[in-house]
Amino acid sequence: MTNTTELVVKQILDTWYSRVQAADSVFNKLTDEQLQLEVAPGRNRVIYILGHLVAVHDRMMQLLNLGEPMYPELDEIFLKNPDKSKPEMPTAAELKLYWKTVNSTLAGHFSNLKTEDWFLKHNSVSTEDFAKEPHRNRLNIIITRTNHMSYHLGQLALLK
């Protein structure tokens, strides 16, 4: 790996961490009551977006071949069903803890990866397809999931 490859992998990871930090500070400053607010009338509540982000980040574990998901029970609530359809949701305090845990666990794994490891295929592409589409590597998961956080951060910014 050359210096430029190392540099650009670091830039992509730095952007990931900066968005995690931005979301952290949004969630930290909100009370449990504020987490029940909708970002716009009839739209997702903040607590749903929090749980959704936890579930998406938790799924990255397996997708990046780094281990098993820690909170697979969240998929049903926050990925497969829309907000307000499943009342049996973890509490705000639990979700805030899961959010911290999943991101710090990912960070621990990321710190052990070498630059070249980021160019290995992720787990939702076959070896055959990856040979033709080398961009379907682990790094692409970070790029798309960083943009996914930005997408929801834009919505959270609408809270008054």
Added chain:
Amino acid sequence: MTNTTELVVKQILDTWYSRVQAADSVFNKLTDEQLQLEVAPGRNRVIYILGHLVAVHDRMMQLLNLGEPMYPELDEIFLKNPDKSKPEMPTAAELKLYWKTVNSTLAGHFSNLKTEDWFLKHNSVSTEDFAKEPHRNRLNIIITRTNHMSYHLGQLALLK
């Protein structure tokens, strides 16, 4: 430049183009009346977000050392002032045309850049600082501005 560097630069640009396309399809499907709607009560109107994205992308021209901005008059309306403070705004049809023009002009410039050109410094960092902070390159502008589009796309998704 190695194959991996070329690959990752392409991945970053592909993500940029995919977000431009996503924003295109949002703006194209909205009528001029819908462009006057606020994304949430008391928040920015869609037309303001459109003009804001045009102004931010237009500024990239100079920031990336690719030429002069085409619509510098938009800065005052869409960057320096909040929505609804400057009534003398271009029409929705004009802004839609500017949006197409600025993005296709950028795409034309991008297609002429070699992989190594993306690692040159951008125009808001000094040569001295860039020597210490090589991540402040042109590529970083693309990464941050792609996330900026995702941020506003999240808000536009709240329209009913």
